[in-house]
Amino acid sequence: xxxxxxxxxxxxxxxxxxxxxxxxxxxxxxxxxxxxxxxxxxxxxxxxxxxxxxxxxxxxxxxxxxxxxxxxxxxxxxxxxxxxxxxxxxxxxxxxxxxxxxxxxxxxxxxxxxxxxxxxxxxxxxxxxxxxxxxxxxxxxxxxxxxxxxxxxxxxxxxxxxxxxxxxx
Numbered sequence: 165x166x167x168x169x170x171x172x173x174x175x176x177x178x179x180x181x182x183x184x185x186x187x188x189x190x191x192x193x194x195x196x197x198x199x200x201x202x203x204x205x206x207x208x209x210x211x212x213x214x215x216x217x218x219x220x221x222x223x224x225x226x227x228x229x230x231x232x233x234x235x236x237x238x239x240x241x242x243x244x245x246x247x248x249x250x251x252x253x254x255x256x257x258x259x260x261x262x263x264x265x266x267x268x269x270x271x272x273x274x275x276x277x278x279x280x281x282x283x284x285x286x287x288x289x290x291x292x293x294x295x296x297x298x299x300x301x302x303x304x305x306x307x308x309x310x311x312x313x314x315x316x317x318x319x320x321x322x323x324x325x326x327x328x329x330x331x332x333x
Contacts, residue, residue, distance in 0.1 A: 167208040170218050171201050178222050185230045192233060200226045265328075272322050276315055283308055284315035 178197055186192045203225055204211070204218070211221065273281050286297045287308070294312070298305045 167211070167218075168205065171204045171222065174219050174222055175201070177219065178226060181223055182226050182230065185227065186233070196226055196229045196233065199229050268323070268326070268328055272319050272326075275322060276318060280311050280315035280318070283311040284319070287312050288316070 175197065178200065179193060182193050182196045182200075186196065200222055204222060211218070273285065276284065282301065283297060286292045286300070287294060292300075294305055294308045298308045301308070
């Protein structure tokens, strides 16, 4: 029981320490404090409560938890909006446009025959050389070239008819 009392006596000091590391995010501060005290309670049997001040151990555990929290948050993808998303001279394509263009391309590819779709996918989307595609499909290189040419011409015409002239160019 003495161990728990020692930990709870350090709670406010621990709160100020963690608040200095994390800032005024009360949820994060409470999470770190709770996890620190829980670890002290779980390891109460193995800790040296008599000859070493528990405060230093609590502070070290709390600091390590704050570091872990920071690492987790830095890997997270931000959900909110920021001003850079509204700038007009962005060099990155809009993800919504990419999804739409990809859907249109997949639909156009699905309208090709399986043989033409296979060749154009391997050559243009996967970047495999025509010779490798010919070996993989067990067809002459001329067949690969012919199917690629026909598939690209068919895709271009299909996309132009559907109003995707810029995407096909």
